[in-house]
Amino acid sequence: MNKHLISLQYSDLFTYRELINLMEVYKSYENAWLKLASSRSLFDDQVREKKVKDFLNKNSVQEVVDNLLQENIYPLTIYDRDYPVLLKESKSPPLVIYTRGNKSLLQEDSISVVGTRKPTPYGRKIAFELSAYLADYLTIVSGLALGIDSEAHKGALKGSKKTIAVLGSGFHYPYPPENKELFNNIIAEGGLILTEYPPYIKPDSWRFPARNRIIAGISKGTVVIEAGIKSGALITANYAMEEGREVFAVPGLITNTNSQGSNRLLKDGAHLVQKYSDILEALAVFHNFKLGSTDKVISDGQGLIGFLDGGPLSAxxxxxxxxxxxxxxxxxxxxxxxxxxxARKSGIFHKV
Amino acid sequence: MIAKVLSAAIWGLEVIPIEVEVEVSRGLPVFLIVGLPDQAVQESTERVRSAIKCLGVPFPSGRIVTNMAPADLKKKGPHLDLAIALAILVHEGVLSQKQISNKLFLGELSLSGNLRQVEGVLPVSLSIDKLKASELIVPYFNLNEARLAKNTISRGFHNLKEVVDYLRDDILLAQDNNKTEETITVGNELDFEDIKGQRLAKRALEISSAGGHNVLLIGSPGSGKTLLCRAYPTIMPLLTEEESLEVSKIYSVSGLLKKGSLIKVPPFRSPHHTTSTVALIGGGTIPKPGEVTLAHRGILFLDELTEFRKDSIEALRQPLEDGQVTISRVWGSLTYPSRFTFICAMNPCSCGYYNDSIKPCNCSPAEIKKHRSKISGPIIDRIDINLEVPSLNDKELKNDNPGESSKLIRQRVQTAREIQQERYKNEAFILNSQLNPKAIKKYIHLSGDAKKLLEMGSSRLGLSGRGYDRVLKVATTIADLEGSNMVKAEHIGEALSYRINLSYE
Structure with missing residues (x-):
C-alpha cells in the first residue's frame, strides 16, 4: 500500500496529471512528499502553496490511512496487486480507489449494466432479469443511480450477489440519497462500493462522466439498456468502445425517446442482446471456462487431444x-x- | 330354496365379488346361466353337469337358472365352475348354506370333477377381506399362489369330492400344510463380466438401472447391443416386497404365475418386432395386460426398434410418460400400471454399418434418413440415455480382462437407489427418472461449476427444455452412484455425453 500516494490523492490538492508528474519527477511519492514539504516556491500560486504545506505538515500518511481504515474504507493504489487488472489497462486509470465491501470482486470478470434514470417498466424488468442471470457468471458493475443502475444492482443481489457500485462522490455523500438502503444492502450482501474520490467529496455533476470511465474501464463489456440520446450511459458506452471492450445494447421501441441512444448504438455496430446468453457468448466467458475450486477434478482434456492426432478413436x-x-x-x-x-460421429471422436 | 355361493371376478387388476345363485323350478329340463357370461362361462353348464354326476349325486331335473350378481358385469373364464357346482349341491341338499358361508370358491372343473388351475388367484387372495369372506378354496395347483397372501386362510383341493368332504365333514387333505416355499429365481446365466469390452455401454446401463432411465443403443450388428441388454436384469436390484406383490398380481391375472411363487426378479420383456400394438399395450374385448404392463417395475426391451410398426412405437408414448396405460373398450375402460424402464436397440442404418470402422455401409443417404426417421421425436424425447456403440475391433475381442461382475454393479445400483428413496421419501415417485420440473427445482442441487457447464452445454448444443431436464436427471443419478449429495461439473459433463444426433448429417 503506497501510503504517500493515498495521502497526496486524499488531499484533493493535486490534479490527476500533477500526481502522475510527481511520480515522473521524484521517482517515488515518498520522495515527492518530502520535497513538497521542505522546498519553497514550488507553486506559482501562493494560496495553493500554503494549502499544500498546511496539509503536509498537519497530517501524517499513517494517520490518513488509519482514519480511512477506521471508517471501513479500504484504499487501493494502482501499484497494489489487488488493483483490478482491466481498470489498470484502461486509458486513465484512477491512481487511488476507495473501496468498501467485498474486495475479492475486483479480481473477477465483470460486466457493466447501465442506462437511463427514467426507464420504462420494460427497461426495469430487463435490467433486473439480465443482471440476475449474468451475475452467475460475471460481476455486475453499475453506478448506483436511480432507474436502470438500481435495477442492475438489485438484480445482481437477487442472483449470486456479485455487484460493484461505482460512486461519483465520496463515501460520506453517497448519491442519490434515495438509494441509501441499496448502498447498505450491497455492502451487507457481499457486494462492493468503489469510488476514486476521498470520503469528504460531495457529488458534483461533472464528476459523474469521470465516474463512467471507471465503470467502463473495470468491465469486460458494457450493456446499455434504454438510454436517451444524451444519456450518461452513452458516455460509458463510448469509454468502453475506446478501451476496445464489447458494447451491448438492448433494443427498444423506436417511439421511446429513452431508447433512441441505445438503438443508435445498435445502428453503430453494438452487439444486439436478443437473449441474455448472447452476452456470455460474445464475451467468450464460455471459452474461458475453468473449473473452480469447488470441484476437485482436473478438467484438462488437452492430453486427450494428443491421442486423437493419430486418427479418430472411441471413448x-x-x-x-x-x-x-x-x-x-x-x-x-x-x-x-x-x-x-x-467432434463426435457415431460414438467416435475426431479432432477438429 | 335359492342357494348362494361366493366367488370373484377379475376386472383389470381389481377383484369384484360375484354371488352365484341357483334356482331350480319345474319345467322343461334346461340349464341357464344369466348375468352376462362369456363363452367359457356359458359352457360351464356341461362341465358342472358331468362333474356332479361323477360325484354320484343325481343332477336335478327341471329348469335350472344360475344368476351371477352383479348382473351388469361381464363374467369371463372358467373359474366360476366350482361355485356353480356347489350352488347346485346346496340346492339339492348335499351341502347346507351354512357350510359354504364365509368361503370364497375359485376353480375350473373337468368332466370327471377334477379341479384345474385358474388365473387371478393372487389378487383374490390378497383382497379376501374386502370380498367379505374368511376362507379361500382353490384348486390344489393354485394353493401356493393363494398362500402368497400371508393373512389369508387358503385351502387347496384336487377335485370336487374333496371339496364336498371338507365342507361337510371338515376332512382335510393329509398333505395340507399351511406353508409356502420361498424361492428366488434368478434365471439369468448371462453376467456382465462375461461380456467383453463395452465399458461405455456398461456404464450407461449401470446409470440407467440406478435411476430408472430409458436407454437407446445404436450400433452395428454384432456390436453387442442385444447381449448387453439381455444381461441388464442382472444389475437390477430385486423387487421390494410391495413391488413384488404388485408384479405378481399382474402375472397372476395374465395366467403367467405358473410356479405359484412371488416374482422377485424385475421382469424382462422382449417382444419380437412383429408384435401387434394390442399385444404391446394391452387389449381384447375385455382388455388383458399387454407387454408394457407385464414389464411393470422391470424392463421392456425392444430390439431392432426400427423394425417395429410405427404405430406400435408411437403407442408407447402414454405408458412411458404416465407410468400407466388406459385401455377403453365398449365395456368400459381399464387402467393398468406400466412403470417400466424402456431399453431399445437399433442399427444406425438399414444395412447396419453406417459409420462403422470395420465394414463399409452401402446405404444411400436417403435410405439412412428414412431408416432414422422411423423413430419419432416424441419417443426420442422420452429417452434419457442415448448411446452409440462402436463395434469391437480385434484387439478388444482378444482382450481377456474380465470386466466387473453383475453382482458388484448391482450393489452400487442398490446403494444409489437407497439414496434416492431417502431423498424422495415424501414424494409419490422413487427414482430420478421420474422427476418432474418442479421436483427438479426442489431436489437437485448444482455446484457453481456444474451450473456453468450446463448453461454452456445448453447454449452450445441447443438443448430443448426437456433435453435440459434430461441431462439434469441423468447427472443426478451419476452423482448418486458416486454418493455425492451435490451435482458437480463432472457429473453434468458425463451426462451431456449421453445424447445423440439422429438426424443424418
Whole structure:
C-alpha cells in the first residue's frame, strides 16, 4: 500500500496529471512528499502553496490511512496487486480507489449494466432479469443511480450477489440519497462500493462522466439498456468502445425517446442482446471456462487431444489408452466437445 | 330354496365379488346361466353337469337358472365352475348354506370333477377381506399362489369330492400344510463380466438401472447391443416386497404365475418386432395386460426398434410418460400400471454399418434418413440415455480382462437407489427418472461449476427444455452412484455425453 500516494490523492490538492508528474519527477511519492514539504516556491500560486504545506505538515500518511481504515474504507493504489487488472489497462486509470465491501470482486470478470434514470417498466424488468442471470457468471458493475443502475444492482443481489457500485462522490455523500438502503444492502450482501474520490467529496455533476470511465474501464463489456440520446450511459458506452471492450445494447421501441441512444448504438455496430446468453457468448466467458475450486477434478482434456492426432478413436479406446475410468473420459470429452476441439460421429471422436 | 355361493371376478387388476345363485323350478329340463357370461362361462353348464354326476349325486331335473350378481358385469373364464357346482349341491341338499358361508370358491372343473388351475388367484387372495369372506378354496395347483397372501386362510383341493368332504365333514387333505416355499429365481446365466469390452455401454446401463432411465443403443450388428441388454436384469436390484406383490398380481391375472411363487426378479420383456400394438399395450374385448404392463417395475426391451410398426412405437408414448396405460373398450375402460424402464436397440442404418470402422455401409443417404426417421421425436424425447456403440475391433475381442461382475454393479445400483428413496421419501415417485420440473427445482442441487457447464452445454448444443431436464436427471443419478449429495461439473459433463444426433448429417 503506497501510503504517500493515498495521502497526496486524499488531499484533493493535486490534479490527476500533477500526481502522475510527481511520480515522473521524484521517482517515488515518498520522495515527492518530502520535497513538497521542505522546498519553497514550488507553486506559482501562493494560496495553493500554503494549502499544500498546511496539509503536509498537519497530517501524517499513517494517520490518513488509519482514519480511512477506521471508517471501513479500504484504499487501493494502482501499484497494489489487488488493483483490478482491466481498470489498470484502461486509458486513465484512477491512481487511488476507495473501496468498501467485498474486495475479492475486483479480481473477477465483470460486466457493466447501465442506462437511463427514467426507464420504462420494460427497461426495469430487463435490467433486473439480465443482471440476475449474468451475475452467475460475471460481476455486475453499475453506478448506483436511480432507474436502470438500481435495477442492475438489485438484480445482481437477487442472483449470486456479485455487484460493484461505482460512486461519483465520496463515501460520506453517497448519491442519490434515495438509494441509501441499496448502498447498505450491497455492502451487507457481499457486494462492493468503489469510488476514486476521498470520503469528504460531495457529488458534483461533472464528476459523474469521470465516474463512467471507471465503470467502463473495470468491465469486460458494457450493456446499455434504454438510454436517451444524451444519456450518461452513452458516455460509458463510448469509454468502453475506446478501451476496445464489447458494447451491448438492448433494443427498444423506436417511439421511446429513452431508447433512441441505445438503438443508435445498435445502428453503430453494438452487439444486439436478443437473449441474455448472447452476452456470455460474445464475451467468450464460455471459452474461458475453468473449473473452480469447488470441484476437485482436473478438467484438462488437452492430453486427450494428443491421442486423437493419430486418427479418430472411441471413448472406450481412449479410456484404455490413458487408463482412466470411462466416466472421467466422457466428462473430458464433453468439455472438449463444448470447446469445439473435438467432434463426435457415431460414438467416435475426431479432432477438429 | 335359492342357494348362494361366493366367488370373484377379475376386472383389470381389481377383484369384484360375484354371488352365484341357483334356482331350480319345474319345467322343461334346461340349464341357464344369466348375468352376462362369456363363452367359457356359458359352457360351464356341461362341465358342472358331468362333474356332479361323477360325484354320484343325481343332477336335478327341471329348469335350472344360475344368476351371477352383479348382473351388469361381464363374467369371463372358467373359474366360476366350482361355485356353480356347489350352488347346485346346496340346492339339492348335499351341502347346507351354512357350510359354504364365509368361503370364497375359485376353480375350473373337468368332466370327471377334477379341479384345474385358474388365473387371478393372487389378487383374490390378497383382497379376501374386502370380498367379505374368511376362507379361500382353490384348486390344489393354485394353493401356493393363494398362500402368497400371508393373512389369508387358503385351502387347496384336487377335485370336487374333496371339496364336498371338507365342507361337510371338515376332512382335510393329509398333505395340507399351511406353508409356502420361498424361492428366488434368478434365471439369468448371462453376467456382465462375461461380456467383453463395452465399458461405455456398461456404464450407461449401470446409470440407467440406478435411476430408472430409458436407454437407446445404436450400433452395428454384432456390436453387442442385444447381449448387453439381455444381461441388464442382472444389475437390477430385486423387487421390494410391495413391488413384488404388485408384479405378481399382474402375472397372476395374465395366467403367467405358473410356479405359484412371488416374482422377485424385475421382469424382462422382449417382444419380437412383429408384435401387434394390442399385444404391446394391452387389449381384447375385455382388455388383458399387454407387454408394457407385464414389464411393470422391470424392463421392456425392444430390439431392432426400427423394425417395429410405427404405430406400435408411437403407442408407447402414454405408458412411458404416465407410468400407466388406459385401455377403453365398449365395456368400459381399464387402467393398468406400466412403470417400466424402456431399453431399445437399433442399427444406425438399414444395412447396419453406417459409420462403422470395420465394414463399409452401402446405404444411400436417403435410405439412412428414412431408416432414422422411423423413430419419432416424441419417443426420442422420452429417452434419457442415448448411446452409440462402436463395434469391437480385434484387439478388444482378444482382450481377456474380465470386466466387473453383475453382482458388484448391482450393489452400487442398490446403494444409489437407497439414496434416492431417502431423498424422495415424501414424494409419490422413487427414482430420478421420474422427476418432474418442479421436483427438479426442489431436489437437485448444482455446484457453481456444474451450473456453468450446463448453461454452456445448453447454449452450445441447443438443448430443448426437456433435453435440459434430461441431462439434469441423468447427472443426478451419476452423482448418486458416486454418493455425492451435490451435482458437480463432472457429473453434468458425463451426462451431456449421453445424447445423440439422429438426424443424418
Amino acid at each position: 472406450e479406446e481412449l479410456a484404455e489408452m490413458v487408463s482412466e475410468p470411462i466416466e472421467s473420459i466422457l466428462f473430458k470429452l464433453s468439455l472438449l466437445e463444448l470447446e469445439g476441439k473435438v
